[in-house]
Amino acid sequence: MTSYDALLLISFGGPEGPDDVIPFLQNVTRGRDIPRERLEEVGEHYYLFGGVSPINRLCRELKAAIEADLAAHGVDVPVYWGNRHWTPYLADTVRRMKDDGIRRAAAFVTSAYSGYSTNDQYLEDIARAREEVPGAPEIDKLPVYWDRPGFLDPFTDAAISALRELPDDARLVFTAHSVPLAQPNREAYVAELEEAARRVAAKAAPGRPWDLVYQSRSGPPSQPWLEPQITDHLDALHAAGVRAVAAVPIGFVSDHMEVKFDLDVEAADRAAELGMAFARAGTPGSDPRFAALARELLTEQPPTERGNA
Numbered sequence: 217m218t219s220y221d222a223l224l225l226i227s228f229g230g231p232e233g234p235d236d237v238i239p240f241l242q243n244v245t246r247g248r249d250i251p252r253e254r255l256e257e258v259g260e261h262y263y264l265f266g267g268v269s270p271i272n273r274l275c276r277e278l279k280a281a282i283e284a285d286l287a288a289h290g291v292d293v294p295v296y297w298g299n300r301h302w303t304p305y306l307a308d309t310v311r312r313m314k315d316d317g318i319r320r321a322a323a324f325v326t327s328a329y330s331g332y333s334t335n336d337q338y339l340e341d342i343a344r345a346r347e348e349v350p351g352a353p354e355i356d357k358l359p360v361y362w363d364r365p366g367f368l369d370p371f372t373d374a375a376i377s378a379l380r381e382l383p384d385d386a387r388l389v390f391t392a393h394s395v396p397l398a399q400p401n402r403e404a405y406v407a408e409l410e411e412a413a414r415r416v417a418a419k420a421a422p423g424r425p426w427d428l429v430y431q432s433r434s435g436p437p438s439q440p441w442l443e444p445q446i447t448d449h450l451d452a453l454h455a456a457g458v459r460a461v462a463a464v465p466i467g468f469v470s471d472h473m474e475v476k477f478d479l480d481v482e483a484a485d486r487a488a489e490l491g492m493a494f495a496r497a498g499t500p501g502s503d504p505r506f507a508a509l510a511r512e513l514l515t516e517q518p519p520t521e522r523g524n525a
């Protein structure tokens with residue numbers, strides 16, 4: 217069972233209509249060195265989809281899948297959901313948890329890796345939200361889970377499906393969100409991505425060449441970020457004679473805007489311009505194996521000392 221009395225799903229958040237887009241982007245980029253042109257460009261990505269990011273719907277679906285899995289396994293804890301950058305804001309959720317009498321919660325974050333944006337910043341979000349709420353419950357972030365079957369197996373299946381749509385010599389290209397080279401814990405982020413990609417490639421297509429590349433870069437051009445970008449990589453692969461690519465967004469857990477625009481629109485368009493065949497593998501989303509992973513992490517987590525008081 218578990219010594220926690222709630223599971224808290226924490227995600228990034230995204231706009232749910234055209235009027236949300238600018239305030240959302242302001243939330244994301246507050247205090248960051250993001251050029252104005254980049255913001256306008258990213259706003260257009262959202263407007264192309266009616267100003268609605270898929271991410272909140274995906275979180276609702278994941279929450280429902282986790283609730284179903286917990287119920288099926290007799291784990292009787294409520295599931296809450298709060299975001300870093302949009303409603304439901306994390307602090308509001310923490311306040312509701314406090315009002316409901318929750319004292320100790322475990323947090324399952326929609327990001328699988330170590331690194332600043334992917335892990336440390338979520339710890340800061342939790343600390344800040346708790347500071348805003350006097351008497352807030354204790355909240356332990358569950359460990360990173362990039363190496364767990366509940367995360368990797370859905371990608372393996374999805375990579376196999378994507379490769380089936382393509383000729384036999386298709387290249388497997390894993391993608392993840394770029395971050396500034398100067399970002400704290402960038403080495404751990406990259407090492408985990410490489411190992412996750414290696415494991416999925418070994419199972420989905422043993423012996424086939426694969427690459428790990430990046431997407432969604434946003435800082436000023438003068439600032440070095442992880443490279444290459446997928447679009448540049450497609451150019452390079454094309455020049456080397458590759459004619460088909462299966463993209464696997466191993467750096468993400470769901471088909472949110474960074475996947476729907478940066479891969480399904482931007483990278484797919486570049487591949488079409490080059491005359492290359494392109495298929496994109498799905499993400500774990502609300503796959504039952506991914507939902508079960510949240511329960512596994514929750515019930516494995518040893519009780520912390522303060523919980524025994």
Ligand SMILES: CC1=C(CCC(=O)O)c2cc3nc(cc4[nH]c(cc5[nH]c(cc1n2)c(C)c5CCC(=O)O)c(CCC(=O)O)c4C)C(CCC(=O)O)=C3C
Binds near residue numbers: 228250270433434435
């Ligand atoms: C590593 C990483 C992940 C993966 C881990 C995780 O999933 O947490 C991720 C996810 C996401 N990033 C997202 C959206 C955005 N990220 C931005 C900006 C940035 N991302 C960064 C990193 C990451 N981001 C960084 C270093 C910046 C620069 C500013 C800063 O240092 O913070 C910007 C600003 C505009 C721009 O793109 O320039 C937007 C709009 C959405 C929502 C999508 C939707 O709406 O469906 C999601 C899931």
Ligand SMILES: [Fe+2]
Binds near residue numbers: 393
């Ligand atoms: Fe981002």
